[in-house]
Amino acid sequence: MSRLDKSADAARGSGPIVPVAGFRVDKRATDAVVWLLLLTMPFWISWIGGYTQLGTRVVILALAAMSLNFLLGYTGVLSFGHAAYFGLGSYGLGLTIKFLVPNTLVGMAIGVATAIVAAAIIGVLIVRLRGIYFAMVTIAFGQVFYFIAYRWNNVTGGDDGLSGWHRMPIDLGFTQIDVLNNDLAFYYVALFCFAVSVGIMALLLRSPFGRTLLAIRENERRARFLGIPVDRHIWLSWLISCTFTGLAGTLYAMLNNFSDPHDLHWEQSGNFVIMAVLGGMRSFWGPLIGSAIFIVLEDYISSRTENWESFIGLFFILIVLFFPRGVLGMIKRKTMQ
Amino acid sequence: MSLLQVDNVSKRFGNLIAVNDVSMTVEQGELRAVIGPNGAGKTTFFNLISGFLAPSAGKITFDNQDVTKLLPAQRVWRGMARTFQITEVFPELSTRENLRIAVEVAAGYRLKTWLSRDLDGEVRARVTDLLEMSGLAGKADRLVGELSHGDQRATEIMMALALKPRLLLLDEPTAGMGDQETYDITQLIRKLHRDQKLTIVLIEHDMRVVFHLADRIMVLAEGALLAEGTPKEIAKNEAVQAAYLGKAA
Amino acid sequence: MTELILYNVFNGLIIGAFYALMALGLSLILNLSGVINFAHGGFLTLGGYLAFVLVPFVGFWGALLISPFLTAAVGLVIERLMIRPLYGRDPLYSLLLTFGLAFIFEDGTRFIWGPQTLPFSVPIWLQSQLSTEFFFLTGYRVFMVVLATVAVIGLFLILSRTRVGMRIRAGTLDLETVSVLGVNTRVLRTVNFGLGIFLAGLAGVLAAGMLGLQPTTGSELIMPSFVAIIIGGLGSLPGTLLGGLLIGVASGVTSVFFPDASEAVIYVMMGLVLLVRPRGLLGEEGRF
Numbered sequence: 075m076s077r078l079d080k081s082a083d084a085a086r087g088s089g090p091i092v093p094v095a096g097f098r099v100d101k102r103a104t105d106a107v108v109w110l111l112l113l114t115m116p117f118w119i120s121w122i123g124g125y126t127q128l129g130t131r132v133v134i135l136a137l138a139a140m141s142l143n144f145l146l147g148y149t150g151v152l153s154f155g156h157a158a159y160f161g162l163g164s165y166g167l168g169l170t171i172k173f174l175v176p177n178t179l180v181g182m183a184i185g186v187a188t189a190i191v192a193a194a195i196i197g198v199l200i201v202r203l204r205g206i207y208f209a210m211v212t213i214a215f216g217q218v219f220y221f222i223a224y225r226w227n228n229v230t231g232g233d234d235g236l237s238g239w240h241r242m243p244i245d246l247g248f249t250q251i252d253v254l255n256n257d258l259a260f261y262y263v264a265l266f267c268f269a270v271s272v273g274i275m276a277l278l279l280r281s282p283f284g285r286t287l288l289a290i291r292e293n294e295r296r297a298r299f300l301g302i303p304v305d306r307h308i309w310l311s312w313l314i315s316c317t318f319t320g321l322a323g324t325l326y327a328m329l330n331n332f333s334d335p336h337d338l339h340w341e342q343s344g345n346f347v348i349m350a351v352l353g354g355m356r357s358f359w360g361p362l363i364g365s366a367i368f369i370v371l372e373d374y375i376s377s378r379t380e381n382w383e384s385f386i387g388l389f390f391i392l393i394v395l396f397f398p399r400g401v402l403g404m405i406k407r408k409t410m411q
Numbered sequence: 412m413s414l415l416q417v418d419n420v421s422k423r424f425g426n427l428i429a430v431n432d433v434s435m436t437v438e439q440g441e442l443r444a445v446i447g448p449n450g451a452g453k454t455t456f457f458n459l460i461s462g463f464l465a466p467s468a469g470k471i472t473f474d475n476q477d478v479t480k481l482l483p484a485q486r487v488w489r490g491m492a493r494t495f496q497i498t499e500v501f502p503e504l505s506t507r508e509n510l511r512i513a514v515e516v517a518a519g520y521r522l523k524t525w526l527s528r529d530l531d532g533e534v535r536a537r538v539t540d541l542l543e544m545s546g547l548a549g550k551a552d553r554l555v556g557e558l559s560h561g562d563q564r565a566t567e568i569m570m571a572l573a574l575k576p577r578l579l580l581l582d583e584p585t586a587g588m589g590d591q592e593t594y595d596i597t598q599l600i601r602k603l604h605r606d607q608k609l610t611i612v613l614i615e616h617d618m619r620v621v622f623h624l625a626d627r628i629m630v631l632a633e634g635a636l637l638a639e640g641t642p643k644e645i646a647k648n649e650a651v652q653a654a655y656l657g658k659a660a
Numbered sequence: 661m662t663e664l665i666l667y668n669v670f671n672g673l674i675i676g677a678f679y680a681l682m683a684l685g686l687s688l689i690l691n692l693s694g695v696i697n698f699a700h701g702g703f704l705t706l707g708g709y710l711a712f713v714l715v716p717f718v719g720f721w722g723a724l725l726i727s728p729f730l731t732a733a734v735g736l737v738i739e740r741l742m743i744r745p746l747y748g749r750d751p752l753y754s755l756l757l758t759f760g761l762a763f764i765f766e767d768g769t770r771f772i773w774g775p776q777t778l779p780f781s782v783p784i785w786l787q788s789q790l791s792t793e794f795f796f797l798t799g800y801r802v803f804m805v806v807l808a809t810v811a812v813i814g815l816f817l818i819l820s821r822t823r824v825g826m827r828i829r830a831g832t833l834d835l836e837t838v839s840v841l842g843v844n845t846r847v848l849r850t851v852n853f854g855l856g857i858f859l860a861g862l863a864g865v866l867a868a869g870m871l872g873l874q875p876t877t878g879s880e881l882i883m884p885s886f887v888a889i890i891i892g893g894l895g896s897l898p899g900t901l902l903g904g905l906l907i908g909v910a911s912g913v914t915s916v917f918f919p920d921a922s923e924a925v926i927y928v929m930m931g932l933v934l935l936v937r938p939r940g941l942l943g944e945e946g947r948f
Contacts, residue, residue, distance in 0.1 A: 213886060
């Protein structure tokens, strides 16, 4: 059954040919198409009823979902609390720009560092747990930062979120990128961060270290008896995943010029997981497709009805019951039959 | 000089004594079989040696070092590799990838191995060697989950071998196999023992395999050591016959 | 000061009893079926609103009796239609499904009854103060503790004395063996799910009497229930009970000295417990 959703394209050495929609397509061609679409998105997104910020949102949340999938799809560990690290990135940046240094790059560095530190500490506590136990503890730990943000009113803005700041133009010394007033420039900055992060993750998955993660996903006992220090590698995978999720969080705060307590909430964690599942967890680009569908749908439904949460909930249920392999999983399965 | 020495180990689960004061000495280059009726504590004994379980009492020495308290992975790094009664492989990866992971682990995944093309070439060459040695070369790019039971077992044994172990522990290598598959696996084990001078300890049910392969045989019954000797001695041993016949009756 | 602390300890016990009722239901489902029921809080909220609808017809006592059964009935239907197909699959899927259900419950109750807090009146005599010295001892609070205790004892009696209860416990340890012995494990799981949801419904009615009705009650109570289970130890119902009471008291006492940390404190406790005992206080090695 599941052998059909050919695992880990990025990490397998068995030829770059992947069947898509009846054709056998070169994997490099797929990558090229994806990058081309992303690079040109601001120019065509308005034709299909979108706008630049919506595209930026897709790219940023796709980064978070792909980072989560590094853990979920490629290490086989279920985290349901990734919003915590996303939100820590968001607040780390917001607080830095508002209270410390009005500098975007410093804010991003501090935001990501905050996420890394929290993930490293929590990772030590959870790394020996597995399966639903791991999932439950990540959910619960995720929520602690929400309560801190919610309660620490005079610093974080509590329930109202952290506003009264905005992203600053990025000064590179030789030139300045005006991300503040130019949404297009900000899109490309976000895309640049996305590309670097995704590139690093793809490289890691192709490395011997990445293969040990696959080994752990496939059969933990075997991996342990090969001498792979399983706990340590899960911890590393968790840390890598949370780091890039934190980076996505900093970008998201910059997109909105606002740190939202909802960024930290478990609902956001669930959204990341559904994006990965919807696109296909066993495919490298799956979460990107999932996030695009999810965000466009959410944007559409929430503009039409007050009760969009019910529709999102229904959407979750329908995916789980009828579409569990996700878009790319289904396409692969169809073409292999 | 002995490679593995087990001194008076016991394992209790609550009131049940699964392994009771068993000792064993395995010499370098030896092929030792552990046999016994069902419930004799063979697999528990194996799990104690490989570190999957911690003994309640006793001491295990490997290569003159006390390994009693070491984790499974630490024992692997010292040269002890094992296979399982129910084959444990990475089913959704290809045969080549299964072996490649094992070879890379043995090489120590440091930044050096990762960056250097030469080392990458070495890894590939070693994988190819293992594939050819096991006769799996033709199935290198198939998913292991799709292979026959015998081929999966062969993959598992080769993964253990990829670790360059000094001691290979095989838990019922021919369990659940047909005649041809049993023959193939027996030949593979024999080849590893003869050609690679590998020290092997195996649990086995199939007496043909045991008497065909083993240098020495150890018999467990109800958790305790019943007899030990060469295949010929064991075949003649009355206590052993009684234990097996007693069970059968 | 003593009185204030005593008040908060008692208050903490009441809240702890809630957490325990809710967490016990979650634990039942988790242990037998491996499903993390995110919608458990939603069922709790539903129990409260159903009681609210029933009160004009059958009175407080009737609603208290009927509403948990109705909630359990809704639970049975949902289990049968949506959760049963997911058994044996990656727990990720049941988690996502119940996550979606939680959205629908919260949004659905908001749609039907509105976002504002609705009052839920309890009989006058239950509202009376029992003592002037200990002003916090209202009849309703004592009543809640008594009822929660009765429910917990009842649950443990069902599990230890009835045939279905013993099967549930046996199935928690080894479902395969139970099915080999001829027990229909699908039905067992459904019954067990119903039992868990019944407890959520009961907790919902009790909560409504103290806090009034709000669509968000469920999602506010679900996280502490998770923490209660983790602190107590996955797989252990007595552990869940202990965990619920512990975090209730801990957050009650913290609210005296450092009110802003009254939510965060339970997560700190959880971290400490995991550090010292990764399986939780009463959890067993080797399971989960």
